[in-house]
Ligand SMILES: CN1c2c(nc(N)[nH]c2=O)NC[C@@H]1CNc1ccc(C(=O)N[C@@H](CCC(=O)N[C@@H](CCC(=O)N[C@@H](CCC(=O)O)C(=O)O)C(=O)O)C(=O)O)cc1
């Protein structure tokens with residue numbers, strides 16, 4: 001049986017790629033050095049996989065920024081606004097155009113906005129959204145996949161190039177012209193894919209993996225037909241190239257027959273997310289097609305349950321024969337950290353919990369071990385079973401009091417004392433805010449100085465007291481500064497947080513965190529998801545001291561700032577021994593305790609961020625309701641303990657809510673702040689059509705760009721909002737937190753934002 005890895009992390013075990021890219025962007029590293037770093041990383045990854053005995057080693061899974069952006073360059077799908085950079089493109093491998101598409105370009109008299117970024121399926125990874133126009137032309141502009149294949153070959157490693165398949169590439173893209181459906185472009189796109197595949201074959205590739213994750217979505221008959229057309233054409237053009245069609249993140253369901261009919265040599269299926277699909281696949285798989293069994297979880301950090309994997313492998317082997325099977329990761333390992341062996345500090349990750357875990361490098365070993373077990377090495381199986389059994393009964397995992405508290409939850413615990421219209425009056429009386437009140441989403445710039453403070457604290461170079469004094473000083477500055485700008489509801493700035501999820505994970509029982517467990521979120525930005533291993537509870541206040549201190553510095557309302565239960569769950573590595581809903585309710589109770597304590601400490605406005613609620617939505621519509629029911633309930637449990645006059649905010653970004661607006665309303669937050677500026681308030685139409693009753697802060701400027709929005713731009717957006725919603729319900733705020741921004745642009749942008757709100761107030765008075 002062969003082993004197969006769909007993709008490997010690429011940011012570097014010490015985040016070498018992040019550091020190199022950021023240094024290159026800052027003009028502190030040469031292009032040659034950046035390219036050398038990238039080459040070294042690719043080599044390390046290939047050699048790691050080779051040494052583990054993996055048969056199908058991926059290439060072109062590496063990316064300087066994003067694999068979908070790479071595909072745009074390989075197919076020449078460059079949006080027209082980048083034409084000036086395309087015109088002066090010296091070499092296809094020059095990254096100026098590439099990084100401009102990812103990050104925008106404000107140089108040499110040009111001001112070009114970046115491509116839009118959105119979530120990669122239900123993960124916390126973000127890809128750049130391909131943009132297509134009516135006159136779209138495609139051509140091979142970059143030969144990255146061929147270059148990297150040759151690079152590995154020169155090292156003596158024959159790899160399996162990985163490309164995002166043509167249909168998913170189009171379906172994940174966006175049409176920029178009304179009347180154009182991205183699917184209409186397939187015919188023009190295919191010759192470019194065929195040319196790339198021919199070049200790969202000429203270079204010596206025998207296997208190519210085409211990722212088609214859209215096959216696990218609800219597809220229309222038209223979209224299904226695209227698959228038939230695309231793969232028939234590719235199959236005809238390249239009869240002797242072995243294609244592996246890779247599906248992941250869910251079951252094929254009604255697309256099973258379609259996938260099995262496509263003229264490909266192998267199909268990869270995700271048996272971690274969807275083991276139930278194996279029966280149907282085995283029944284329908286045509287003679288001669290190989291099956292890659294995705295049994296090692298690419299989305300989590302727990303050791304594989306060998307017994308369970310072996311059952312699936314044996315079932316498949318009995319049906320179609322061992323020689324037609326490949327043992328594989330469920331999806332790319334991009335979503336897991338590098339190497340558990342780098343977790344050496346036992347005070348951070350105890351050896352006990354560490355013994356239950358596997359990162360990317362260990363997962364690759366697991367594939368090799370499964371093969372050894374199949375060849376008769378029972379000791380590996382026994383060791384694995386002993387470890388998993390010990391984990392299942394470990395006293396540190398189970399806390400009966402936590403389970404009992406969740407079970408005792410009632411509807412009243414998830415319901416505020418009075419309906420919104422009564423609360424709104426109480427809050428208006430207490431807070432005395434002007435019309436169009438201004439606020440920000442929570443974080444202010446996480447400068448190098450602030451991050452270094454934390455790094456020095458970790459190293460023991462400064463004491464906790466010195467750290468606290470420095471963070472308090474940053475908060476005091478931020479409070480004064482916000483008062484100076486004239487903002488109405490202030491924030492403390494979140495300077496004490498490394499990350500909005502990790503910070504809570506570090507303080508809650510039932511969580512552990514890691515030293516090096518970095519995972520790419522987008523481009524050079526990484527997150528270190530905490531690990532939920534057991535029942536969750538709060539043993540001490542997590543934010544109250546910081547918020548109370550900030551409130552003590554001002555008479556204006558200071559927002560308490562928390563991350564919501566669904567987002568904490570979604571952005572952590574979760575335990576795999578109980579339903580996600582149960583874990584979320586445990587987190588909700590911990591947040592509820594914090595909310596109650598903030599209120600007791602005199603905080604009148606409390607924001608509970610839920611940016612990941614949309615991302616957590618199941619990929620198939622049929623499963624939405626069940627998810628939304630528990631997700632909304634968890635949010636309500638986390639905030640419903642407060643008095644009517646305590647104003648509960650929530651915040652969401654990267655969100656397309658049009659089809660879940662009723663659930664957003666059911667969360668019953670007094671105020672919701674949302675990302676809307678890039679879509680020109682499009683989202684508000686859904687809120688208006690639904691007659692969304694509570695208050696809304698539609699983002700009036702994009703925080704992903706250093707660009708400072710003008711007052712007029714923001715008043716225009718607010719005018720649009722005022723046409724759709726009652727003025728009484730509108731807040732004025734940016735799209736999201738400002739942690740990735742620098743202070744000078746933040747100050748100018750917020751100054752303009754306050755001026756825009758003042759103009760809106762004056763207009764209302766004049767009417
Ligand atoms: C809102 N978003 C978030 C998502 N997921 C999260 N878990 N958190 C989020 O906020 N998903 C959706 C979006 C994604 N957006 C972002 C935005 C920004 C980042 C980001 O900036 N990440 C940082 C890492 C943050 C962090 O953990 N910082 C630590 C450690 C910092 C560090 O690197 N320290 C240095 C030493 C200090 C120095 O010299 O500068 C070191 O260790 O070498 C901290 O602040 O303490 C990033 O840099 O990538 C992520 C997602």
Ligand SMILES: N[C@@H](CCS)C(=O)O
Nearest residue numbers: 441442443609611737
């Ligand atoms: N309060 C967080 C929300 C990010 S989604 C912040 O401001 O960064």
Ligand SMILES: [Zn+2]
Nearest residue numbers: 611653736737
């Ligand atoms: Zn946000």
